[in-house]
Amino acid sequence: MKTIWPNLLLLIPILGFSQNGSVDTRAQYQYHIKKTTHPIALDAAVGENEWDNHMPVSQFFNHWPSDVGQAQNQTEVKLTYDDQNLYLLAKCFDNGERIVQSLVRDSDEDYWGSDNFSLVLDPVNTKQSGFFFGVTAGGAETEGSLTIEGSLTWLSENWDNKWASKTAQYPGYWLVEMAIPFKTLRYNPNQSTWGINFVRGDKQNNAYTTWTQFPVNFNGISMNYMGSLHWDRSPEKAKGTFIFNPYVTSSSIRDYEDGEELEAQLNSDLGGEVKIALTSNLNLDLTLFPDFSNADVDQQVTNITRFNIFLPEQRNFFLENNDVFSNFGTYDVKPFFSRRIGIMDGEAIPIDFGGRLTGNISPNLRIGVMNVQTRQTGEFAAQNYSVGAFQQKVLKRSVIKGIFINRQATSNTQELEYSRNAGLEFSYVSESGKLNTTFLYHTSTTPENYKDTHFYGFDGYYSSKRLRTGWTLNIVGDNYITELGINPRLENYNAETEETVRLGYTLINPWLRYLTFVEDENKKLNYHGLRTWHNLYLNSDGTFNESQNNVGWDFEYRNTARMIVLARFRKVDLMFPTSLLGDDFTPIPIGEYNFPWGELRYSSDxxxxxVWKANLAYGQFFNGTRNGAMVEGSFRLRPWGSFGLTYDYNDIRLAEGYGEDKIHLMRFNGDISFSNKLFLRNVVQYNTQGDNVSVFSRLQWRYSPMSDIFLIYNENHDTAGLGIKNRSVVLKVTYWL
Structure with a gap:
């Protein structure tokens, strides 16, 4: 009964917000495309008669930081096509001053920090998934997939496919041409209308403008506010939709901590991936002996919480179209997290093969099926992982989603023979997208046949231009086991008995943000505003476990600088003796702890x-104090080089006898772009908490579209005497057939 009243309070905003009507931008903004009668040369120069007969889009609207009025620097766009490609020409007018941060491809920070132009497409025309193609004024490309989470559109740059672009800079404007093969896209050949929009990044004015005009509280790539692309004749089904992407690697690897390994192990491996378009909307991906040596290095972090942290997925095979599997649960509990496959206790486990079937089998039904087999090692049994998911569109924008997950041991093991999860969710999204709420129910099964294996609740938000508010309710049973997911609060470690105890909980999380936009023409601020969020954790019996109350004020300056002031108060009923600073100190005893702290964050233009940023934090920490500081500086020799240094410091002083420690984390990044096809990335990290110094260097040459040569060097040392732990050198060659 103790949890009923907060649950009812959370329901009030869901029921109370009225649904405002939305502008139908797909009806209001329409482009009629015609097939070209002249060959299109991809040279960023307008040839004679090349584009004359094609309709121009010449009026862009402000979108961010203001969604009122027409763009100060306009953009003119034309589209056409032939039997193989969709072509785009964009003429981006300005005063001749442009920012190109880097020539590195697929770099989120560098792309959005530069003058850029983006094309977003919804070929299935269902507002559920799509594609993104973008290029900076300097020619750095990025592409990605568009997915829906709630009512917001998210971009994943990890989708990779073949397309081409060319840019050139002229006095008063810069020009971009794109050629996107039809076989790169997934579409219905019988459909004559696609969703489409264009997004321009004008960094001198710190502004983003779009073809369609819609509210600033939705990002520029929003699939709900696209225009319509009308074909004079629907594109035929693309030919040549069988793609083979083999690789070969040669490596030298030595583990210096293994006393029996006296010299480096030399290995050569072959493998590859096959992509098969079963239909225009349904894609089959197969992989044999996948190799992830070219994945970016994990960015190390300091963890001073009582629970494990989870580093993001870096492996391309799992990232492409991953949203159909991963878009379940809430921010606090994720039933599926692909990084759990092929990595055990931080150790990479070889994968023998894998397959994924993803796409639309009807305009309103999207599916995903994945199967991966890992190899038996000396310590871990071979495992087979299967995941199946669907998304069925209902009403106008709402979705019913379901997922089934199975982990099955395929060799003898003393661990659990299998673990299974299943879940069903209903996401209601209003037509305008301002109101979104997801109701969910998940369960798990293991050989022990436990009780209390549930996870259910709801999660949503309401968003207008100034007011944004949301709510989360999670009710997690004692035995909701997610071997392939994220559920960090479930397992509690007793530092005295060295036992791990599973304890279910209820999370109640309301949050609110209110922004004040500055309309003054000579303004220094774009906006400022209040944010507040509160996390209340209750035990399974309704008694108090933990609360976190936070309030802050945001300042976003016209010159792109940002500042945030935060005040926080945390209350914890610690149920088990806990070692926050390692086993060398007496565990903090059971009891109630109250501690406030404050933070100041600033990032420059x-x-x-x-460019620099700094975070300062100070306050109480359980029975002691915590003083934290982070300083980061980056120097750019645009567009070819970027060099950055980050120092993260935490000084934790608990009560006498319970420990004190100064934790240092330093990171150096050095990125060099020899061209927009040849890149060198270097990362050095020093982490006293993890007792590790790592050196990572990767040279990448994209010698042909979607074909690369990688040379990767990696080594790790301890922080005490810099004794070496391991070293590897890998040469990898991929080719797109």
Whole structure:
């Protein structure tokens, strides 16, 4: 009964917000495309008669930081096509001053920090998934997939496919041409209308403009506010939709901590991936002996919480179209997290093969099926992982989603023979997208046949231009086991008995943000505003476990600088003796702890050659104090080089006898772009908490579209005497057939 009243309070905003009507931008903004009668040369120069007969889009609207009025610097766009490609020409007018941060491809920070132009497409025309193609004024490309989470559109740059672009800079404007093969896209050949929009990044004015006009509380790539692309004749089904992407690697690896390994192990491996378009909307991906040596290095972090942290997925095979599997649960509990496959206790486990079937089998039904087999190692049994998911569109924008997950041991093991999860969710999204709420129910099964294996609740938000508010309710049973997911609060470690105890909980999380936009023409601020969020954790019996109350004020400056002031108060009923600073100190005893702290965060103008940011924090920490500081500086020799240094410091002083420690984390990044096809990335990290110094270097040459040569060097040392732990050198070659 103790949890009923907060649950009812959370329901009030869901029921109370009225649904405002939305502008139908797909009806209001329409482009009629015609097939070209002249060959299109991809040279960023307008040839004679090349584009004359094609309709121009010449009026862009402000979108961010203001969604009122027409763009100060306009953009003119034309589209056409032939039997193989969709072509785009964009003429981006300006005063001749442009920012190109880097030539590195697929770099989120560098792309949005530069002058850029983006094309977003919804070929299935269902507002559920799509594609993104973008290029900076300097020619750095990025592509990605568009997915829906709630009512917001998210971009994943990890989708990779073949397309081409060319840019050139002229006095008063810069020009971009794109050629996107039809076989790169997934579409219905019988459908004559697609969703489409264009997004322009104008960094001198720190502004983003779009073809369609819609509210600033939705990002520029929003699939709900696209225009319509009308074909004079629907594109035929693309030919040549069988793609083979083999690789070969040669490596030298030595583990210096293994006393029996006296010299480096030399290995050569073959493998590859096959992509098969079963239909225009349904894609089959197969992989044999996948190799992830070219994945970016994990960015190390300091963890001073009582629970494990989870580093993001870096492996391309799992990232492409991953949203159909991963878009379940809430921010606090995720039933599926692909990084759990092929990594055990931080150790990479070889994968023998894998397959994924993803796409639309009807305009309103999207599916995903994945199967991966890992190899038996000396310590871990071979495992087979299967995941199946669907998304069925209902009403106008709402979705019913379901998922089934199975982990099955395929060799003898003393661990659990299998673990299974299943879940069903209903996401209601209003037509305008302002109101979104997801109701969910998940369960798990293991050989022990436990009780209390549930996870259910709801999660949503309401968003207008100034007011944004949301709510989360999670009710997690004692035995909701997610071997392939994220559920960090379930397992509690007793530092005295060295036992791990599973304890279910209820999370109640309301949050609110209110922004004040500055309309003054000579303004220094774009906006400022209040944010507040509160997390209340209750035990399974309704008694108090933990609360976190936070309030802050945001300032976003016209010159792209940002500042945030935060005040926080945390109350914890610690149920088990806990070691926050390691086993060398007496565990903090059971009891109630109350501790406030404050934070100040600032980041400078990202358009400058030298960019810096700083975070300062101070306050109480359980029975002691915590003093934290982070300083980061980055110097850019645009567009070919970027060099950055980060120092993260935490000084934790608990009560006498319970420990004190100064935790240092330093990171150096050095990125060099020899061209927009040849890149060198270097990362050095020093982490006293993890007792590790790592050196990572990767040279990438994209010698042909979607074909790369990688040379990767990696080594790790301890922080005490810099004794070496391991070293590897890998040469990898991929080719797109």
């Amino acid at each position: 990202v358009r400058k050659k030298f």
